[in-house]
Amino acid sequence: MTTATRPNYREDVAGRANVEDTPELLAYYDELASMNTAALWTVANKIEPWQPQSSSVPVVWRFQDLREHVLRSIDLVSPEKAGRxxxxxxxxxxRDVSAAVGWLYSGLQxxxxxxxxxxxxxxxxxxxxxMEGSGAYTIVDGHRMTLGANDFVLTPNGCWHEHGVSEDGAPCIWQDGLDIPLVNALEANFYSVHPDLQQADTAPVDYxxxxxxxxxxxxxxDNxxxxxxxxxxxxxxxxxxxxxxxxxxxxxxxxxxxxMDYINPKTGGPVMxxxxxxxxxxxxxxHTKAHRQVGSFIYQCAKGKGYSIINGQRLDWQERDIFCVPSWMFHEHVNLSASEDACLFCFHDLPVMKSLGLYREEALKDNGGHQPIVQP
Amino acid sequence: MTTATRPNYREDVAGRANVEDTPELLAYYDELASMNTAALWTVANKIEPWQPQSSSVPVVWRFQDLREHVLRSIDLVSPEKAGRxxxxxxxxxxRDVSAAVGWLYSGLQxxxxxxxxxxxxxxxxxxxxxMEGSGAYTIVDGHRMTLGANDFVLTPNGCWHEHGVSEDGAPCIWQDGLDIPLVNALEANFYSVHPDLQQADTAPVDYxxxxxxxxxxxxxxDNxxxxxxxxxxxxxxxxxxxxxxxxxxxxxxxxxxxxMDYINPKTGGPVMxxxxxxxxxxxxxxHTKAHRQVGSFIYQCAKGKGYSIINGQRLDWQERDIFCVPSWMFHEHVNLSASEDACLFCFHDLPVMKSLGLYREEALKDNGGHQPIVQP
Amino acid sequence: MTTATRPNYREDVAGRANVEDTPELLAYYDELASMNTAALWTVANKIEPWQPQSSSVPVVWRFQDLREHVLRSIDLVSPEKAGRxxxxxxxxxxRDVSAAVGWLYSGLQxxxxxxxxxxxxxxxxxxxxxMEGSGAYTIVDGHRMTLGANDFVLTPNGCWHEHGVSEDGAPCIWQDGLDIPLVNALEANFYSVHPDLQQADTAPVDYxxxxxxxxxxxxxxDNxxxxxxxxxxxxxxxxxxxxxxxxxxxxxxxxxxxxMDYINPKTGGPVMxxxxxxxxxxxxxxHTKAHRQVGSFIYQCAKGKGYSIINGQRLDWQERDIFCVPSWMFHEHVNLSASEDACLFCFHDLPVMKSLGLYREEALKDNGGHQPIVQP
Amino acid sequence: MTTATRPNYREDVAGRANVEDTPELLAYYDELASMNTAALWTVANKIEPWQPQSSSVPVVWRFQDLREHVLRSIDLVSPEKAGRxxxxxxxxxxRDVSAAVGWLYSGLQxxxxxxxxxxxxxxxxxxxxxMEGSGAYTIVDGHRMTLGANDFVLTPNGCWHEHGVSEDGAPCIWQDGLDIPLVNALEANFYSVHPDLQQADTAPVDYxxxxxxxxxxxxxxDNxxxxxxxxxxxxxxxxxxxxxxxxxxxxxxxxxxxxMDYINPKTGGPVMxxxxxxxxxxxxxxHTKAHRQVGSFIYQCAKGKGYSIINGQRLDWQERDIFCVPSWMFHEHVNLSASEDACLFCFHDLPVMKSLGLYREEALKDNGGHQPIVQP
Structure with missing residues (x-):
């Protein structure tokens, strides 16, 4: 980086860095850079923000828009070539980390x-x-599980796993959720292809x-x-x-x-x-009140229709639509039906935040707990 | 204790105490006793047994024998006078500690x-x-629960609790199970009568x-x-x-x-x-194989009929019968029906043994894992 | 038990049992007894006490009284015959369970x-x-540890262990502390003699x-x-x-x-x-204030002199004296020196009480937190 | 992204994505992009690597090079303007995240x-x-701690903290270590300036x-x-x-x-x-053998001199030099003195990897466990 383009994150607040660039300092910065070092005060206000500013944006992905494209992928590429x-x-x-929000990946398969x-x-x-179809199954470490709409199955860290649809089924679409971006970022990801490419069943179906x-x-x-x-x-x-x-x-x-939280019955804690x-x-x-949380969330509407307001943006959803809530953005949810309930499936990285002692939450205090909607 | 009646637990095994009584030693023992002390070698073999020798005996309590007596108690004493x-x-x-087995109490109410x-x-x-009847309920810290046959309810350490039968019910009999003998032995028991004698409901029924x-x-x-x-x-x-x-x-x-174990969904561990x-x-x-465990067990047959062999004794049971297995006694179970399953409810003190690091178990190795039946 | 001598634990308090004996009831009790049963209301007030009433009594064992007798034991019996x-x-x-207090054993070896x-x-x-001497050592699972005055060493549940004094040492006396009475009461005790009678060292001394x-x-x-x-x-x-x-x-x-509590550095919890x-x-x-706790305590004065007031009894102690505090008895401690500190070593069963959810404590509210001394 | 520059991560391995670009597919990709979506097979091999490929590089920062520049910072900027x-x-x-390695920040203050x-x-x-000087102190939540060379002090998540040097001290240099990059990446960072700018002491020094x-x-x-x-x-x-x-x-x-690991005495686990x-x-x-671990490490030589081989690069170090080991890179250490020991202080993110179930390690099997040195 040359001094010409060096950014400076000054703030005129007691306790924050507020150093003007001078020729002497700029020369000093260049010397530091030559030794793989830099001056903290040039970036301190950037790397110590007052509160999280997510780089993700609220998005809703509407199933009616995506469904055709997802099904078309089956015609466009073979499983042998595409894998999935x-x-x-x-x-x-x-986009740099292929994430749906934060460090969470999601896709429609x-x-x-x-x-x-x-x-x-x-x-x-x-x-x-x-999401739809019939005859879907997943095999995890030799345990085959049959799957129907709105069922949710785990293929955890380190397990051999594979997905399929039985001969007598109908074309299936499902949502995948993974922490691939996180595990990549942590430089901790490993990948193996099963030596036989397919697993044998080692337990009764749906054990x-x-x-x-x-x-x-x-x-x-049990052990x-x-x-x-x-x-x-x-x-x-x-x-x-x-x-x-x-x-x-x-x-x-x-x-x-x-x-309600899905739990691990061995511990009462999160599923993974x-x-x-x-x-x-x-x-x-x-119509719920708004709060914000440290953590990233991906929702799928499993039943009904409504909308959510995320950081002031209204995102409408109906069954099978997916939307995300980035970290520390206020969010509130609305069921638009006066007679039917609406159900939202969600997966998130709160176990990460809680294991590392980073979880916080805060209710919106103003305006009766409701956000004004920002016109886009 | 006079020396005349002093027991001595000698064993002629290397590493065990094997001291003969002599006049000098007996005099020494008396001197020690005067100072609230004693010689370890006189009791070492007794207090360091090779393995547990339960003071409890295997018993089956047959419901057909007890039922009439239990119902008669309602006529004999009033709830005001008897409490329960x-x-x-x-x-x-x-009998000294009013236990059904080990440190567990049980009764039919x-x-x-x-x-x-x-x-x-x-x-x-x-x-x-x-066990029988209809309209039974229990209130635990303001939470009323309705109860039917083979339902099982907790009233844990420190909770306000009370039992009742609704006006439109039928006379009820149930089995109580408590650790009263243990908590008394540990000199840790406290008792309080609710200031209003009865609790108000503070949550929806069966919350x-x-x-x-x-x-x-x-x-x-939840908190x-x-x-x-x-x-x-x-x-x-x-x-x-x-x-x-x-x-x-x-x-x-x-x-x-x-x-299967009943669990606490917050922890995956035992209910209390x-x-x-x-x-x-x-x-x-x-017909199961025999093993023995550190811990005491009280069973009630919830369905079917069969027998158990406990330390060589055959105890036959059918629905509503209760039997106990003392610590470290071999036990095996038999379903006598060729067409129907049999179900046994059990409560036990394994959480105590496991919390304190004392649990052990051992399979019977001889005779294909089956005990010969000892004629009484 | 015959009806003639049957005790009755009536209390005239709402919610407590208060049933008078009648000929009809006494006959009923005999019938129950014939079926290995009894009526709860005859013992309810006994087995559900308002608060713990320890069967132990406060005792001080003075070392100056005991020392000679302890040393005499070496002359009276051989290690081969007595074991220890x-x-x-x-x-x-x-006395029935050879305990120093509650379910804790202690002895001078x-x-x-x-x-x-x-x-x-x-x-x-x-x-x-x-307590005294030199050259003492203990070997625990092959790990030899050298020991001096006021050192404290563990020989936990299941470990091979043995004690000795080196050839160049001086006669040693130490206090043993065990939970033998508890483990026996729980019908969970096992004993084994090492096949070689003595262990080989498998690690550097004082590893x-x-x-x-x-x-x-x-x-x-470490593993x-x-x-x-x-x-x-x-x-x-x-x-x-x-x-x-x-x-x-x-x-x-x-x-x-x-x-300060001695801890297990792997967990931060108790040593065993x-x-x-x-x-x-x-x-x-x-001069501390009085409180009472669920749990039993055995103290040894490691330094200084003073006294403790336990349930109103003053027990004076000096270096090497041992005394006990039974469960739920008020106790307070006094250092009699105006210039020197006094140190008390203590072992207790609080880990049992806490693991089982039974621990409680209460400060004495009256009299500035100090007990009046009861004249014996 | 236009199709012209779209990368493709094909691998010709069974179970991996291997789809050639075609005009039809490129058009399809553009359609997907318009809906904030993309085709997994275009990035699958990138985001599911066979094993971690750290973006960090091994670096040694030599204190003799840095010291003068660090001290010069005191003259160049005032504490009021620079903060630190x-x-x-x-x-x-x-460089994009101001990290010394992985998600760990470090600086010389x-x-x-x-x-x-x-x-x-x-x-x-x-x-x-x-690292050097005298009179340094840190105050954490009102607890002042005095600090000397090679002392290590925590200022954990959420604590008020401040650093200083006493009037009678000498200019101080120390190494800071933080997880700022990680907490920022997790969109979980918060920053507050103390309302009084400085804390009052609320406990004895070095409590x-x-x-x-x-x-x-x-x-x-303690609570x-x-x-x-x-x-x-x-x-x-x-x-x-x-x-x-x-x-x-x-x-x-x-x-x-x-x-040896520095531990939290309350838990036996890591310090934070x-x-x-x-x-x-x-x-x-x-000269140790090489292994690799999931996790990032920053070392400072606290005593002695030697070198480490990291991913085949030899990095020489002596007292006060700092170097890093990126995730999943083989590393081995050598003490160059035949008579003096060498000591390395290290901080790392293993608690993150272990809490999240991501830790793995592997010994180098070839060449007797030693890496050939790659000439730069």
């Missing part, structure tokens, strides 16, 4: 009946949320739900050693039942309505170490 | 429709398992199950601070469903068939810090 | 130079605190302190898997230094002066799962 | 006697390691070491609630003593010689949630 046919969500502020992707493993953690899906009961004497949930698959029917039951007895969160997931119900006509 | 009408299980080896016991709290932890009974989902942002399970009530229908599901995919334990509970299914004709 | 020459502390309220006890292991946890005795540093990449402290030995010099340093910066506890230990300094002239 | 006079280490591969920086707080975690610096003892009944170490300051003398003691009894690690620290001793003539 996925249209991924590319946040305008995060399509597959024809009878297709089966090759088995692989990576240090990144993944989940998929089924995980049969063993770990009890209501308040788990297998005794589960992994840091992720042995339940692996979370089906829609019991999820909606849980939300409905909880809705009967709770006032809900002012910010999120009836919000780096990605958490939740499902929430907005009751008919519900 | 309970026939408790009094192990012949543990009866109540008429319209009755309601006074609210109280204690440092002991308790559970109740419903706990509606909020915490989801399959892999829990309320987000549960207690060391016991917020689920509080574990109903029979989902319990039996969980066992049936697990049975489809597992070979089961060689010692216990299809065994001092008492764990499980339900197990013995498949038609199943 | 120990005079144990026998609380008048706990003596050994001559050149002697070495046989190696053994048990499920009970143990510690020893050196544990060299590796784990750093100030805020521990070995990296310690046990639930007890890898430090094993806690020496007097750094202990007294730690107390002196802490005393410079703290006001101390109103109940305990300058109180069932026994905790502490050392406290009473500053010159300090 | 720091020359930071700017890895050529990480200088201060004159009598100066005192303004107090502030941030969500980033920080440490400082004293933390006096209270928490015991050898195996900690204050009883420390933070996730970072209450010890805060780790002094050189006991650190070197710990290394020397450990060196007497260990063979050491083949990769790191005598390596996002930054760990260690000190290691390389014995005279020691």
């Amino acid at each position: 046919r996925v249209v991924y969500l590319d946040n305008p502020g995060r 399509a597959m024809r009946p009878g297709e089966r992707a090759s088995a692989h493993a990576h240090a990144a953690s993944a989940l998929r949320f089924i 995980a739900v049969a063993a770990w899906g009890g209501r308040g009961l788990v297998p005794a004497n 589960w050693q992994h840091a992720y949930s042995p339940l692996l698959k979370y089906e829609w029917a019991p999820t909606y039942e849980a939300l409905s039951n909880f809705a009967r007895v709770t006032d809900g969160s002012p910010f999120d309505g009836v919000l 170490q780096t990605i958490g997931a939740s499902m929430q119900m907005l009751r008919p006509g519900e | 009408r309970v026939v408790y299980l009094d192990n012949p080896g543990r 009866a109540m008429r429709p319209g009755e309601r016991a006074s609210a109280h709290a204690h440092a002991a932890s308790a559970l109740r398992f419903i 706990a199950v509606a909020a915490w009974g989801g399959r892999g989902l829990v309320p987000a942002n 549960w601070q207690h060391a016991y399970s917020p689920l509080l009530k574990y109903e029979w229908a989902p319990t039996y469903e969980a066992l049936s599901n697990f049975a489809r995919v597992t070979d089961g334990s060689p010692f216990d068939g299809v065994l 810090q001092t008492i764990g509970a499980s339900m197990q299914m013995l498949r038609p004709g199943e | 020459r120990v005079v144990y502390l026998d609380n008048p309220g706990r 003596a050994m001559r130079p050149g002697e070495r006890a046989s190696a053994h292991a048990h499920a009970a946890s143990a510690l020893r605190f050196i 544990a302190v060299a590796a784990w005795g750093g100030r805020g540093l521990v070995p990296a990449n 310690w898997q046990h639930a007890y402290s890898p430090l094993l030995k806690y020496e007097w010099a750094p202990t007294y230094e730690a107390l002196s340093n802490f005393a410079r910066v703290t006001d101390g506890s109103p109940f305990d002066g300058v109180l 799962q069932t026994i905790g230990a502490s050392m406290q300094m009473l500053r010159p002239g300090e | 006079r720091v020359v930071y280490l700017d890895n050529p591969g990480r 200088a201060m004159r006697p009598g100066e005192r920086a303004s107090a502030h707080a941030h969500a980033a975690s920080a440490l400082r390691f004293i 933390a070491v006096a209270a928490w610096g015991g050898r195996g003892l900690v204050p009883a009944n 420390w609630q933070h996730a970072y170490s209450p010890l805060l300051k780790y002094e050189w003398a006991p650190t070197y003593e710990a290394l020397s003691n450990f060196a007497r009894v260990t063979d050491g690690s083949p990769f790191d010689g005598v390596l 949630q996002t930054i760990g620290a260690s000190m290691q001793m390389l014995r005279p003539g020691e």
Whole structure:
């Protein structure tokens, strides 16, 4: 960097850097640069911001726009050549890292009946949320799981996994969610292709739900050693039942309505170490208050229609639409139906923020907790 | 203690005490006794046994024998005078501490429709398992729970709790399980009567199950601070469903068939810090192998009929019968039906043994893992 | 039990049992007894006390009285016959379980130079605190540790261990502390004699302190898997230094002066799962306030002189004297010197109480926090 | 991005993406881009690398080169204008985030006697390691700590902190280490200037070491609630003593010689949630074997001289030199003295990798575990 173009982040506030450029200083900076060093005060105000300023922008991806393109990918490229046919969500502020928001990746994957992707493993953690079709299945470390709409399945860090659609199924579309950008950024990602390209089944189909899906009961004497949930698959029917039951007895969160977290039954904690997931119900006509949180969120509308206001922008959504909330942006949600509930599936990186002691949240105090909508 | 009657526990084994009594030693022992001391070698072999020798004996309490006596207690004493009408299980080896086995108390409690016991709290932890009747309820810290047969409810350490039967119910009998003997032995028990004698409801009926009974989902942002399970009530229908599901995919334990633990969904651990509970299914004709464990167990047959062999004694049981397994006694279970499964509810003190690092278990190696039956 | 001698624990308090004996009831009780059952209301008030009533009594064991008897044991019995020459502390309220207080055992062991006890292991946890002599050592799982006055060493649950005094040493006396009564009561004790009777050294002498005795540093990449402290030995010099340093910066506890806990550096928790230990300094002239705690305590005066008031009884102590505080008895401590500090070593069962959720404590509110002394 | 410049990351390996660009596909990609989406197979091989490829490069910063420039900063800018006079280490591969390696920041800060920086707080975690001078102190949440050469002090996430040099001191230089780049990347950083610009002392000087610096003892009944170490300051003398003691009894690690971790005495874990620290001793003539780890490391030579080989590059260092090891690069260390030990202080982000389940390590198998040196 030459001194001519050197930025300076001065602030005229006590305790902040406020050093004017002088010829002497500019020469000094050049000397420092020659030794792989620099002067902190030239960047201090930039690298110590008053509060997070996300580089991501709020986006809604509408399924009616994307569906055709996603299905077209099946015709355009073969599974052998493409590996997976996925249209991924590319946040305008995060194109350099292929993220949908923050350090989270998401994409829509399509597959024809009878297709089966090759088995692989990576240090990144993944989940998929089924959007349409029938006959989908995922195999995780030899455990095959059948999947229907709004089911949610884990393929955690280090597991061999592969996806497929049975011969008698219908073309499937699902949402993938991964922490690939985070794990890459942390310079911690590894990738392996399964030596046989496909796994053998080593347990009865849907073992995980049969063993770990009890209501308040788990297998005794099990020797589960992994840091992720042995339940692996979370089906829609019991999820909606849980939300409905909880809705009967709770006032809900002012910010999120009836919000429940998917958990690891071995620990009561999040489903994976780096990605958490939740499902929430907005009751008919519900308009929540705004708050902001350290962490990035990707939502899919699993039922109903409404809109969210994120940093003053109104993003309308209906079933299958996906939208994101960047870190530390105020957000509030609205169910536009006066008679039907709306359900939002969400995955996020709160487990990262909480493990590292970085989580904070704050309610919007002004205007009754509601944001004015900014015209774009 | 005079020297005349002083016992001596000599063993002729290297590393064990083997000191003969002499007049000089007996005089020395008397001197020590005068100073509130004694010689270790006179008791070392007694207080350092090679392995546990439980003072409890295996017992089966047959419901057909007890039922009439339990119901008669309602006529004999009033709730005002008796507090609770309970026939408790009094192990012949543990009468001094009113225990059913080891340090666990258990009793059968009866109540008429319209009755309601006074609210109280204690440092002991308790559970109740419903055996017959209708309209039973328990209130724990203002949370009212309705109860049916084979439902299991917690009233943990320190909670205000009370039991009742609704006006439109039928006379109820249930099994109480507590760690009263343990908490008394640890000189840690406290008892309080609720200042109003009865609690007000402070939450919707059956809040706990509606909020915490989801399959892999829990309320987000809850602030549960207690060391016991917020689920509080574990109903029979989902319990039996969980066992049936697990049975489809597992070979089961060689010692216990299809065994599942009731858990605290906040932690994945036991329901309370001092008492764990499980339900197990013995498949038609199943005869498990024998093992022994450090810990005391109280079983109730919730379904079916069979027998258990405990330290060589055959104890037959059918629905509603209760039996105990003392610490470190070999035990194996048999389902006598060739067509129906049998289910055993169990509560035990394994959480104590595991928290204190004392748990051990051992399979019976001889005779194909089966005990010869000792004729009484 | 015949009806003639049946006790009855009536209390005339709402919510408590208060049933008079009648011929009909007494006959009913006999019927119940014939089925290994009994009526709860006959014992409810006994087994649900308002608060703990320890069966132990406060005792001080004065070293000047005991020393001669302890040393005499070496002459009276051989190590081969006695195993260990120990005079144990026998609380008048706990003679049935050979406990010094509550469920804790303690004894004074003596050994001559050149002697070495046989190696053994048990499920009970143990510690020893050196009182006098030189050349003492303990070997724990092949790790030999040298010991001097006021050093404290662990021989935890399941470890092979043996004690000895080197040929060039002087006769040694130390205090043993164990949870033998607790582990026996829990029917969880096991005992093994080492197959070779003596262990070989498998690590450099005093490895544990060299590796784990750093100030805020521990070995990296160690694979310690046990639930007890890898430090094993806690020496007097750094202990007294730690107390002196802490005393410079703290006001101390109103109940305990300058109180520090020995910890497991792997966890920050107690040294073993069932026994905790502490050392406290009473500053010159300090007279603490009274409180009571759930848990049993055994103290040895390591330095200085003073007295403690326990449940109204004054027990005077000086260096090497031992005294006990039973559960839920008020206690306060006094340093009788106006110029010298006094130090009390203590071991206790608080880890048990805390692991099981049973710990409570309460300050004495009356009389400025001080107990009136009861004349014996 | 126009199709003209679109990169393509094809690999001709089964299970990897290998799709040639065609006019139809390029048109499809443009359509996707218009909807904030893209095709995964165009970037899959890039974002799912076979193993980490760090963007950082190995660098050594030699103190003899930097010292003059660091001291000159004191003359060039005032503390009022600059906040802090720091020359930071700017890895050529990480200039965009001002990191020394990976997501770790480090700088050399200088201060004159009598100066005192303004107090502030941030969500980033920080440490400082004293290099030269006298009279340095740091105040953390009202706790003043005095600092000498090779002392290491924490100013964790969320704490008010400020640095100064006493009037009677000598000009000081120290190394700062922070996770600013990580916390910024996670969009989780907050910054506050203390309302009074300077903190009042609220505890005796050096309270933390006096209270928490015991050898195996900690204050009883403390109510420390933070996730970072209450010890805060780790002094050189006991650190070197710990290394020397450990060196007497260990063979050491083949990769790191005598390596000890600084710990939080409340947990036995790392000193902060996002930054760990260690000190290691390389014995005279020691040449360790190479391994690689997921995680980034910054070393300062605290004593002695030698060199490290990082990814085949030899970097020579002596006392006060700083060097870095990027993630997943092989590294081995050499002590060039045949008679003196060498000590390396290190801080790193292993707590992040381990909390998130991303840590891996691998020994170099070839060539006896030693890397051939690549000529630059």
